[in-house]
Amino acid sequence: MPTMWASKTLAKTYQVLVLCKDAFETKGNYPSPVKIIKIGPKRLDFNEFANLSAIQKGRDYWEFCLSVFKFIENYRPEVLIVYYPVSFFIGFISAKLFKIPLLYYVNEYYTLSDLPKKLSFHYFYKLLEKILSKKADAIIDVEKNRLRLFRKFAHLDNTPSFVVTNCPLSGLEIPTRIPKILSQCKNQKKKILLYQGIISDGHCHAEMVRALIDLPEEVVLVLLGHGQPDYKASLQNLAKTNGVEHRLLLLDRVSPEELFSYIAAADIGLLLYRPKSLNSIYAAPGKLFEYLAMGVPVIYPGKTAIREIIGPLDVGEAYREETPEDLAKSVRYLLNRLERDPHIKKRARESYLQQFNYETQFAPVMDFIAQLIKSSSK
Template sequence: MTKYVPEFVFELIELAYNLIAYMRVGKQLKSQNADMLYERYSLFMFGGVLRARRLGIPVILEVNDAAIVERVRPLFFKGLARRVEKWVFKKCDGVVFISTNFKNTVEREHGVIAPSVICPNAADIEQFTLAGVDRTQVKKDLGLEGKAVCGYVGAFVYWHGIDWFVKEIAPRLAAEPQLALLLVGDGVVFEEILAVVRDNGLQGQVIMPGRVPHEKVGDYIAAMDYGILPDSNEYGSPMKLFEMMAMGVALVSPSFEPIAEVVEDGGTGWLFPPNDRKSAVEKVIELSKDTQNIERVGEQAESYIR
């Protein structure tokens, strides 16, 4: 529906879904004799909170998105979304935020809300693990043996910044034969990045396997010595950060507050000023010549996440 209907129609459908949620949630709460409802908050969604309150059951909201932050999909009924949001944040019994910045932003915009805690994202350490993995062999299979491999995992979209990172570092890679890039994922800027790689004759130094099954992502992370997170936002808690760190791959990341909350610069990763493209590229190149530092910080990143 998001592809084929106007935004205002999609939002009306989201509002209408509250009727379905109200009935289904109520049925589940009663049949399971539930003690609490834990719900991942979604814009325009109030059915779960309303039903739980009417049944006298505590409801906790996990908040990863909000009407008051900059979003990839702009809202049509923004005022209505804010009013619904303000109501559910006050009427629920507790809120779980992914960062302090997000919590402060919500409280600044909506005033007094339910009691809240900060719980950043995490990683499934049974799936994202180096146990039983031969990293040397994995690198060899990808033609990256003997290289300092800087990796990226995620969507190839403009707001993740992987396009500008490749464009900035590409002219310098030929002079840094010890460094290779392993860029895993797909998206609207994939072909654009691939063209940059071809134009600079970097096919042997920049490996782009495209989209891979989720269960195979760990295999590619195992081939990375460290990683790059070109961009994020002021409130988010990027999953890739935690999953890569769990596998001993520390990242060069922008120092947005939520990232700085979980990454110690030089201890469990490396931070650069947001939007400072030159600093990001310089740090990636500098680290490619310091494998001991990469290994030390990677081990500390893994230990921290676990």
């Protein structure tokens, strides 16, 4: 999503070219000035690439780099923004050779110890990232603590850097049309807890299902998103075992255009992370800001940097541990607060309108890009 939002924002002023690997999803509502071009071998998909021999990996990586170089040589963009370590090397070479300003968008923060052994080629990308980051004109990250750690990792003493959170674009209206399945819940005076995103055992979905036991009967849990069928079935069985299957809705993911109608129907938005790695501890997930955009208060893990965002806004409640008891306690408290303080939803919505929209977040980068282009044209 940051690729799409940055492209839409930049396209208001500049021509934008998005280079995507074949294995990456390129569907999206991009504006007409944005050109989408698929390049590189499909095997650059991480799962397939990890199983190749060293010779095959080298050949595929060279093919990918050559494709990128040819497009940049022909297109000669005014500025080059690189989003993934795999593209950094050839992006750097092209930027220096053709004298194009280069910005690096840090996709995730992880240490080498976080990498599975089968993804050993990541060590190569991580090394390139560390070396080449010093040569970029600027670094962008989605969270201030992650940016601080990355600057320390790459020894970025003088390189300008920016925090641009994964916020939706401005101009979103709160939908008035509610999806039928959630409209039925509303008509029955149900309280809707909504989680949207990847449904996997890396999140505490099972604990949230168990938490329903300790919550009022009118509370229903909606899990909206993509997940392995076996895992979804296990959640359904867990709900049945605990007698709450009638209060659990497992829904497949919907289009970005439909998503906000589901979020807007919720009473509470859920962030069900297990903060184990630095990447998850210092998370600033897009779903958080999508909840805020629709005026939906949130339940979030208190051991993460999300507290630094939600705390000052006073639009949510943290759970201390990923246990059914703590989750239920946080939900009960926030539901009670919503009855006492109806302005919570207004504060959440205002935070999106005034601060957490992509144009506002990206404005300093736009100013910096304008100065870079002006300087490079002299």
